[in-house]
Amino acid sequence: MPKNFEVEKYWFEDDGVIPNNALPVLVYRQICAVDDKSEWFETTFIANGWTNNWRDTILPYDHFHSTTHEVLGVGKGDVMLHVGGRFGKQLFLNAGDAIILPAGVGHYALPTKNEYEIVGGYPEGRAWDLLTGEEGERERALIGIKNVPVPFTDPIDGEHGTLISSW
Template sequence: MEKPMPEIRTYRFEDDDVIPNNPQLPVVVYIGAMAERPGEMESVFNRNNWRNSWINGVFGYHHYHSNAHEVLGVVSGSAVLQLGGDEGEKIGVHGGDVLVLPAGTGHKRLTSSVDFSVAGAYPDGMDYNLNTGAAGERPRALEEIARVPLPETDPLYGEDGPLLNIWKR
């Protein structure tokens, strides 16, 4: 028997003149998708060609990647993340939740449990940069966000995953 699809939520964020966010693509959150096996998060991402992976936390300041999309999977603990910049959304995340952030999406850890950790990865193993909304980075960042290709696979479900339908342009 096939496991049912988890609850999926999407969030769209406008450019706030500091954090550009993504004008085309929403954030996609898979609620509890890996709750029964959060320790396998990184290997599942890698199998689905989301590589250049790591396990750590989320910075406690607004930042974004203008040259790559990013998946974050909560391996352990819980946190409140702010997505989309200062005027964005505060989202509680728990072990097994998976967030797919399109290039340009601001994210920041507001609070977390002591054991909070996430696995991160990028489609096709892309390299990623780190932007904070500093003066001067914006023109380059906007150009880079527009050039980031859509991923060929969903980080959890591969070639048939819901991300591919949600992110159709």
């Protein structure tokens, strides 16, 4: 991992449908320089206590998790991700980039013809739920998000990473 990598921070307010979170979304740019980026992300996430890992693409509809934070590492290809609900932001992620989404932050992949692979993980292997802001979800979601603990480690940089100093 490069010693001086760029980390972007984004904040998104509750839009009435997607609750988002007061904690910032963290985007790590070009942190992985090896050929097998998916393997590197998975190994790094696990070493830093972010488990319950998977490899796939990102869902194409707005969703969020009220039970856990999530890290997504781009192992192959590139993807345009919409983050933060209706008033959110589109973020272009390349192979070697990673994004940490606090519980409650809406996200989805915009349509693409490009092939890409994401490696996902959750602090301490927490189980995730899948919410979309439908009627009847909100009260439970807000309670869940409030009760998700801040992780002990950054999935990329362990005990001394940007997440630790930013959250």
